[in-house]
Amino acid sequence: MSPFAVARPDCTKCEVCPIHNLTLCRAADRETVSELSRISHDRFYRKGETIILRGDEANFVGNIISGVVKLSNTSRDGHEQLVGLLFPSDFLGRAFAETSRFSYEAATDVHLCQMERRSFEALLSRHPEIEHELLVATLDELDAVREWSAMMSGHRTMERLATFLFTLARRSESQHSGPEPDTPNPVILLPISRHDIADYLGTTPETLSRNFQSLVRQGVIRQHDVYRLELLDEDALIARTGETREELQAMIGNSA
């Protein structure tokens, strides 16, 4: 806050970043953080905005500071295929490739810490410890995607939905940074529409809706509004996933 510090605002902004120690940045020493500060800048996207379009040159990458991003595989016939969701602290974009094989769209308002891809790549080559961090994150992500993919192909719609809701419940918890005990029960925040959820779970809005209503009728969840659920019976939800609590735990941290 001193005038001297203010003279180089870029060099301190990362130190107040809320997700600083959850991302690649945690591997950076003081000097490297300052380098990161210099090549990164905040960028805000409105809900619905396209951040990167599939096939386009992806000239930047970034870390999500707040909000949720849809990762999708829009095919030429206009049909969108949701491939994953990205949450705060997740890395966005594709380093070391000219074009992105997926589209990124803001599912909610999004706050992104954005960097020119080239600058980021150059930084990685100067700082193998950061590149190493990215490698480990990517390996973890790959495992998580494979685990999700296995879950998806081996289960029916209700089990997929239950698993999806369970992971979201955990995510929502951690997003409840502030004290907000409206109810004694956990609240599940759905960042995307029914249509998109159906897409993500490989089904249709109609079938999805029937499964939602089935959960409501059986007292597992309550719908406050379309995007806000109350989890009434976690055990019942877990029972419907067809997985054990441990397996579900292993899947969390999964964003795709």
Place this chain on the structure above:
Amino acid sequence: MSPFAVARPDCTKCEVCPIHNLTLCRAADRETVSELSRISHDRFYRKGETIILRGDEANFVGNIISGVVKLSNTSRDGHEQLVGLLFPSDFLGRAFAETSRFSYEAATDVHLCQMERRSFEALLSRHPEIEHELLVATLDELDAVREWSAMMSGHRTMERLATFLFTLARRSESQHSGPEPDTPNPVILLPISRHDIADYLGTTPETLSRNFQSLVRQGVIRQHDVYRLELLDEDALIARTGETREELQAMIGNSA
């Protein structure tokens, strides 16, 4: 071949490796190749052998020189869930993690270039250029898995099967190193049983069999034996994938 060269066989073996320039090794200079030689050794697995068991300490990693490896997610109830297939030049195992989240099993006889995980990790930290190569390979793999996963969740069984067969056709081509024009048509080599294919495609052997027979009846393929198909009509196969030829191309190199 000289007696002098034979004196240090480890230092040259990588230079005659058939997949040498398809793997991480291609980023290695002469000296680094020699280091790789020292920490790696050939290992052979028989069809059906487990290479790494899910949950176990994965103390080694490797590159597949020949053969096909099943990557699976065996759940506690004994039900195996196939997550991917690994082909020659693919990297096997998980660096930078104590345990493997998946099982690796030899689908055919497998020739592996195996390394102690710790030694490999140490080598990566000494040679950022190799680590970089691993990062890029992992990023590509992640894209491919996401693309496969999107395909899987958006299509029905016939479309999945057609896509699977198409990618195998391309793989089989490249494995036909020698001239083997038994027929004018491409030959598709299936490295795994019907049961495993069903598992991989998220269906049952019965439904899979019906779809296979449907392709046979419609003259798209011919079965020489259970593991060897002849592709009679590639266009018809592509039509059944529900994808364009371009999208399929993008998915190749995909092993999961």
Place this chain on the structure above:
DNA sequence: CGCTCATTTGACAGAAATCAAAAGCGGTGG
């Protein structure tokens, strides 16, 4: 040859997609 196991075929039940329509929700303008 007789055994076992993998694959295929058949019959049926269940799950999900599709087609169609009603209900809910949010914004606009009267």
Place this chain on the structure above:
DNA sequence: CCACCGCTTTTGATTTCTGTCAAATGAGCG
């Protein structure tokens, strides 16, 4: 404040596809 409009979500009826159970066929092997 209310009526209207467009959109999303839900519900209903029906068809299609897939899983399940059961049995037949086929392939490999001692």
